[in-house]
Amino acid sequence: MSAVAHHDHHDDHHELHNPMEPTRKEQIRMNRMGLWMFCLSEAFLFFAILAARFYLWRDADGAAIRPYLEQGPALAFTVVLLLSSYFMNRAEVAIANDDKKTFSFGMLMTAGLGLVFLLGVIFVEWGLMLPEPHLPVNGGAFAAVFYAMTGMHAIHVVTGVILILIVWNNGRKGLYDSKEHWAVEACAIYWHYVDLVWVFFYPAIYLIGYAVKVPHHSAIISFFM
Amino acid sequence: MSNHKNNSSNTVHFSIIGVLIVVCTLAVYTILTGAVPFTDISIGYGLFEIPQAASAQAQPIDWLFDAHFWLIAFLFAVIVVPLLYSIVVFRQEEGDETDAPHIHGNTALEIAWTVVPLIFVAAFIVWGWQSYFAVLAPSDNEVTIRAQAYKWDWDFYYPEHDNMFSKSIVVPVGQPVLLEMQSRDVIHAFWVPAFRVKQDVFPYDTNALEKNFANADYSSNYDHYKPQIMRFTPIEEGVFRVRCAEICGTSHYAMLAHVFVLSQADYDLWVAGEYKLPADPDFLNAQPGDGYYLDELDDYLNGTGEFDPSAGGDEEPAVEVEDESAAVDGTDES
Amino acid sequence: MRYFFTSSLFIGALGQWLTGYFAYNALTRLRFNLGYDVTPAPWFFRLRNFFGEDITPPGFDEPAMVLATLFSLIGFLLCSGVLTDWLKMCAGQRPHLTHGAQGKPEWTRYINVDVNHKVIGIQYGMSSIFILLVGGLLAILFRLELAMPGLQFLDGDSYNTLFSAHGIIMIAAIFAGVGAMTNYLGPVMVGASDMAFPRLNAFSYWVSVPSALILIAGIFMGGWDTGWVGYPTHSTSTTMAGVQMFLLGFYLNGFSSIASGLNLVVTTIYMRAKGMTYFRMPIFVWAALAASILQMTVTQTVGVALTMVVAERAIGLDFFGAIADPTLVAAGVPTGDPILFQHLFWFYSHPAVYVWILPGLGIISELLPVFSRKPLFGYKWIALSSVGIALVGSIVWAHHMLTSSMEPMWKVPFMISTLFVAVPTGVKFFSWVATIWEGKMRFQTPMLFVLGAISVFLLGGLSGPILGTIATDMHLHDSYFVVGHFHATIFGGFVFPFFAAIYYWYPKMTGRMYNEALGKLHFWIMVPGFWVMSLMQMRVGMQGMRRRIADYGPDLGIAAEQALITVATLAIGWSILIMLYNLVSSARSAEKAPANPWGSRSPEFQSPSPLPEFNYDAPITVVGDPYDYGIEDATYVVVPGAAGD
Structure with missing residues (x-):
């Protein structure tokens, strides 16, 4: 069906033959399990950061606190990210029905919204390029955990966007159809997972505990400036 | 080999091992602490000698150390004696290429050596707890x-x-x-x-x-x-x-x-x-x-x-x- | 030689060095141009070579060093070619797995990227032994220093660098050794032709090489004095420049652990041969599975902890309280807490110990029935005890912090869970003894090492509860007793079983038989050497010697024991050289080995030696239980076309 499948058999003649090679179906089943195992593994990563958040962000009485941050933009970007998951789902359903046009649109929308989220995190939440970041890097455990949570999540969003663009590009070349679209499915699982992480991170940063204002510093250190 | 004969030879083996375990426990305890148990004799060298105790807190701790030395000595004997005994007694004889008897397990035994250690664990939890809080306990005239x-x-x-x-x-x-x-x-x-x-x-x-x-x-x-x-x-x-x-x-x-x-x-x-x-x-x-x-x-x-x-x-x-x-x-x- | 200079190993290492070098220079220049003072006060480091001479390049810059190190890893991966297939996939191609030596000599497969799990297993094994030698050399250096009271040829910093590097480099070696065993044996034992993800498997190995190189480079780029634990606030404030290399090398090694653990879990779930139910798998697979689940999950938390230290040093994020600001504190902003690191670190690093020993205990359980000619006693109990150890081992981490500033009431639950580890471990010991009982034992080298492993692991196990109860741990914590206990568990749980595995599967790997006399010589030097070393370490710890000290006064009266430990260490070192000679010389000229020299029932021994490219010529079928020794015609696996002997 696809060009690649033909390409596979070109320089095969001197290859050793594996009598127990998994079929494509078996391989995809293993891939899926591998991806879920990866998600499990990553859960420990995000869990550790969340644990740090709840351990460090406490007042003298042990009650949960959070830094005073602007709520509006964060809520907006959260909506953007959740919306992107919808388009990811549309794209996956579309390719399963051989609807390549909707697939392309969905993938691009997902990547675009992911990018918007990413820029929002970097420019608005981190305040990069602003005269003064919302949370200075040397703002105690508030800054440390805030940058750890948003940064670690942002790295996952970046890789997600790159993956989506690669898969979109390969889809444009006609590599995927209703029978063979594991890459799209993998992208979708990963993207939904990254969104799910944010569903836990967002309240942890912006909602749980009472807000404490971080004083402005005479000497602000910013690595990013 | 008949079942009956097997059982009686096992009885001999187990009796020997039981005696050896007792001897080995006492010996290992003596080597560890330098003191022969149940006597006042000291052999002058204990492998795990602790420095002379100079604080009141050392007393519950040293008591627990002693309990641990007994545990170490006993468990060492329980594992090493049958191990060495098997190596010496049951090893492959010259030219014997046959397999050993097919014994794949014994559920009662497995349960026993899961439950009995649990009793030891429980005892050491209690002793560990008691000695720890004895060490932490404040005094009046600090x-x-x-x-x-x-x-x-x-x-x-x-x-x-x-x-x-x-x-x-x-x-x-x-x-x-x-x-x-x-x-x-x-x-x-x-x-x-x-x-x-x-x-x-x-x-x-x-x-x-x-x-x-x-x-x-x-x-x-x-x-x-x-x-x-x-x-x-x-x-x-x-x-x-x-x-x-x-x-x-x-x-x-x-x-x-x-x-x-x-x-x-x-x-x-x-x-x-x-x-x-x-x-x-x-x-x-x-x-x-x-x-x-x-x-x-x-x-x-x-x-x-x-x-x-x-x-x-x-x-x-x-x-x-x-x-x-x-x-x-x-x-x-x- | 031509093959070496075109190998993935050489080109990768070269690429890593060049990338790191140019990235460091470019980043420093960039940051300088952006107006940064590249030698600002908190990041002021002096690089010293091993002789203490100052070799700091002008404008030494730690954040640039961190980024350059990360770039250098990417440089290695790209240049070695392990990413090539994945990049092709991203470009829309579907590259085929390449098998075989591609027209080059067979040995070149071991220094090039290869997807075959056996090649990767042997690559891991060779790396492990090489890194083991490096770590051992460091140990011998500082053991010579410790042989007498007084500082002879090391000072505080160089001693600290040596023991810290010894710790983490040995850990890298152990992970490589675990990788060797699980990669080589896992797929073949479950009857598969390869791992579930062969390319990921190659990636796991090839990411561990540059990370080990980074660790070793850290010794020469300033060294570090934090021990392998790297506790803040010492690790966040030390001025020894190698500490970032240590943190990053440790961190990047985690990628290898996670990927290989994941791979083995999926392989075990989906690639078992027909008829091989979970309780018909060879027992080693159970152990490897339990270890892999741990590896795949908890490794992430140490990654977080190490990243936090890197970030605190490089950009000043306050996780662990090394940097505190009165205005912030007055405003009620929380500062970092050093104990957070200890929790995150030990949440990984305690289970990590089980990752190292579980495969080793699996090897013991695997080999005992073969050399006793008796079924494994209580197969299911041993299998489940591996899982039990992994589970209980995941909730004991704070017993490394029993003297820390944790609340006393929080220490007690960890004492309790720690003592419970004794139960599944006890099941293993008793089952081993019961397996040997009435067994017709043969004492070839692998069996000797298995028995040595049991004896040494017993030493480690028995010295465990005394460290687990808090009151006694108050005396022994951070003393040399811990050093003795730890080395006993790791030698008994990993080193001896690993050597047993090397001897046992040597004919399977090379097709030739090792020299039995030299193997026994190795054993009879190493086991007494280790017993002396470990017991004396425990003794001096009981008497009051702290760990990680460059010198001790004669006031403790431990000078004779120290000398004895050093002699024992040297004996162990020599015995390992004997093994190396044996392995190398036998691979060249020893007699050809039969397919099944030990009369094993395990599936890999029903296939020719060395194993064919895909392990079996056709799918195998499991029809019985794995350890039915003593029943005349009990069959475990049906291997089509097997060369029966």
Whole structure:
């Protein structure tokens, strides 16, 4: 069906033959399990950061606190990210029905919204390029955990966007159809997972505990400036 | 081989092993502690000898140590005796290429060696719990000493004597001590092997002091720290070494201080500034043993003998030491 | 030689060095041009070579060093070619797995990227032994220093660097050794032709090489004095420049662990041969599975902890309280807490110990029935005890912090869970004894090492509860007793079983038989050497010697024991050189080995030696239980076309 499948058999003649090679179906089943195992593994990563958040962000009485941050933009970007998951789902359903046009649109929308989220995190939440970041890097455990949570999540969003663009590009070349679209499915699982992480991170940063204002510093250190 | 015969030969094997396990347990316990159990005989060398106990807290701990030595001896015997017995008795005979009997398991046995260790575990949980809280227990007439650890030395303050500063801990024998410890830079740990107790000293700094501590007056800034607490009650007169037990950099190995345990009369003299302490005992030339120059020091402290400065320290008066430190650290006690 | 200079190993290492070098220079220049003072006060480091001479380049810059190190890893991966297939996939191609030596000599497969799990297993094994030698050399250096009281030829910093590097480099070696065993044996034992993800498997190996190189480079780029634990606030404030290399090398090694753990879990779930139910798998697979689940999950938390230290040093984020600001504190902003690191670190690093020993215990359980000619006693119990150890081992981490500033009431639950580890471990010991009981034992070298492993692991196990109860741990914590206990568990749980595995599967790997006499010589030097070393370490710890000290006074009366430990260490070192000679010389000229020299029932021994490219010529079928020794015609696996002997 696809060009690649033909390409596979070109320089095969001197290859050793594996009598127990998994079929494509078996391989995809293993891939899926591998991806879920990866998600499990990553859960420990995000869990550790969340644990740090709840351990460090406490007042003298042990009650949960959070830094005073602007709520509006964060809520907006959260909506953007959740919306992107919808388009990811549309794209996956579309390719399963051989609807390549909707697939392309969905993938691009997902990547675009992911990018918007990413820029929002970097420019608005981190305040990069602003005269003064919302949370200075040397703002105690508030800054440390805030940058750890948003940064670690942002790295996952970046890789997600790159993956989506690669898969979109390969889809444009006609590599995927209703029978063979594991890459799209993998992208979708990963993207939904990254969104799910944010569903836990967002309240942890912006909602749980009472807000404490971080004083402005005479000497602000910013690595990013 | 008939079943009956198998059983009887097993009975022989198990009887021999039972006897050997008892013998082995007693032997291993003797080797570990140097003391023959149920007698007063000492063989003079215990593999896991602990330094002589010099604090009241050492008693519950040493009791638990003893329980552990029994456990080690018994479990060692239970595993090693059948192992060696099998190796000697059942090994492959010359030219015998057949397989051994097909015994794939025994559920009752498996349950037994899951449940019986649980009983041991339960016992040690209880004993561990009891001894731990016995060590932590406060006493009525505690004296507080504040310790400050920094790379790579210790400072001590006596809040009940007008924050008197000392480079060594000096306490009267039998006096319960509450140590409140804080670190100025990295994690250190306070350990006196003869007292058995150890506590890490964290740099908890609740008021974010300047880290440039060389010029800071820490005795007055004490309240900004969340101290770590440790208790000990010395029961032997002598000198004991404080050892930092947490890696803290270049001179971690040399991060030492001293605990002088004096009689009450001598201690009162020391507080009044009329008592001489060896200021910097040269431990490299000292005698073995953790309270390493107990005898010499005893003679020295009681004025009945000569204290050899080259072997144990010089005879500078304590007051002078304090003055030096005061000049260096900017502390202002007199 | 031509093959070496074109190998993935050489080109990768070269690429890593060049990338790191140019990235460091470019980043420093960039940051300088952006107006940064590239030698600002908190990041002021002096690089020293091993002789203490100052070799700091002008403008040494730690954040640039961190980024350059990360770039250097990417440089290695790209240049070695392990990413090539994945990049092709991203470009829309579907590259085929390449098998075989591609027209080059067979040995070149071991220094090039290869997807075959056996090649990768042997690559891991060779790396492990090489890194083991490096770590051992460091140990011998500082053991010579410790042989006598007084500082002889090391100072505080160089001693600290040596023991810290010894710790983490040995850990890298152990992970490589675990990788060797699980990669080589896992797929073949479950009857598969390869791992579930062969390319990921190659990636796991090839990411561990540059990370080990980074660790070793750290010794020469300033060294570090934090021990392998790297506790803040010492690790966040030390001025020894190699500490970032240590943190990053440790961190990047985690990628290898996670990927290989994941791979083995999926392989075990989906690639078992027909008829091989979970309780018919060879027992080693159970152990490897339990270890892999741990590896795949908890490794992430140490990654977080190490990243935090890197970030605190490089950009000043306050996780662990090394930097505190009065204005912030006055405003009620929380500062970092050093104990957070200890929790995150030990949440990984305690289970990590089980990752190292579980495969080793699996090897013991695997080999005992073969050399006793008896079924494994209580197969299911042993299998489940591996899982039990992994589970209980995940909730005991704070017993490394029993003298820390944790609340006393929080220490007690960890004492309790720690003591419970004794139960599944006890099940293993008793089952081993019951397996040997009435067994017709043969004492070839692998069996000797298995028995040595049991004896040494017993030493480690029995010295465990005394450290687990808090009151006794108050005396023993951070003392040399811990060093003795730890080395006993790791030698008994990993080193001896690993050597047993090397001897046992040597004919399977090379097709030739090792020299039995030299193997026994190795054993009879190493086991007494280790017993002396470990017991003496425990003894000096009991008497009051702290761990991680460059020097000790004679006041403790431990000088004779120290000398004895050093002699024992040297004996162990020599015995390992004997093994190396044996392995190398036998691979060249020893007699050809039969397919099944030990009379094993395990599936890999029903296939020719060395194993064919895809392990079996056709799918195998499991029809019985794995350890039915003593029943005349009990069959475990049906291997089509097997060369029966």
